[in-house]
């Protein structure tokens with residue numbers, strides 16, 4: 352991992368009003384935007400209110416085009432390979448449901464797969480007769496690439512995995528999976544919902560055909576924003592599951608022509624204020640440098656994991672993987688975690704409690720107890736980790 356230039360934490364905090372009177376460890380839920388990202392949205396909403404929504408769109412066309420360029424730069428892709436969307440699930444499903452599955456086709460995925468993705472595979476299997484198969488984990492809890500290699504054959508039509516699962520600090524070996532997918536000519540969809548914004552993502556190095564991410568998590572964008580990347584030669588062969596009069600040109604009473612680029616996966620109407628805010632957040636991430644963000648986030652999370660084990664009686668860290676990220680999941684014996692979360696929130700500390708159904712196969716396979724998920728970003732500090740550790744200790748004492 353390249354470490355980049357160290358993050359100027361004081362600057363990051365200065366640019367983020369939300370972190371002034373709040374300790375936010377729910378960045379994997381929805382992170383805090385910078386003031387500039389917030390302002391970008393408000394200014395566009397004000398422009399819409401002042402001159403009209405369509406007119407504001409036309410006036411800001413250059414900046415709107417810039418959103419595609421910024422996302423493409425982040426991914427080492429072309430702007431024409433980017434479609435904007437409203438959530439990771441919407442983007443992911445658009446690609447997935449546009450693939451032509453037939454009876455007996457195999458879809459390979461991970462044990463740690465996200466609920467929405469896995470239910471969509473099951474739905475597709477129900478409709479088409481395709482078969483969903485889970486690649487086992489290796490000893491470190493990652494997708495086992497040797498097992499994947501053995502499972503890959505001509506009936507496998509899709510390898511679809513998460514880069515970072517919803518319920519842990521694990522980073523799956525996305526590029527090794529990409530090498531296998533490429534060597535067998537299998538379509539490869541990567542859910543980068545939790546890695547975008549905290550790790551560098553290079554679609555050439557990863558070798559995926561499609562990749563999705565949401566705006567609100569580590570990208571620090573607004574809610575209701577997301578993107579889908581589709582490799583140009585792949586998108587040219589695809590007929591999206593839904594097509595509107597923006598995704599395609601309406602030629603005559605019986606004909607339409609799909610757009611030549613990834614915008615064939617979009618619908619016309621969009622929340623441009625949010626998407627412009629998202630574009631700003633992408634530019635900010637590029638400004639810091641993703642290697643620098645990764646180094647900061649990983650260092651904070653590693654230190655938090657160590658301190659949990661050493662200082663908090665009964666804390667069990669459940670993060671797997673050789674390479675770990677900025678998400679820390681832990682249980683605390685039989686403590687009521689919903690109550691704990693509320694107690695922490697009363698102390699202005701945000702964490703989330705991991706619902707078992709968000710990664711049900713993994714919850715069942717590992718017999719996971721209820722877990723707290725604490726996820727860090729560049730504006731978090733070691734003092735804030737001190738405060739969380741102290742609060743965990745203080746709230747465990749009887750009143």
Ligand SMILES: Cc1ncc(COP(=O)(O)O)c(C=O)c1O
Pocket residue numbers: 437438439440441465467513515516517542544545565577
């Ligand atoms: C791994 C993973 N994939 C997909 C999603 C879904 O993202 P969205 O809510 O934007 O659809 C999540 C959300 O937590 C996630 O953790």
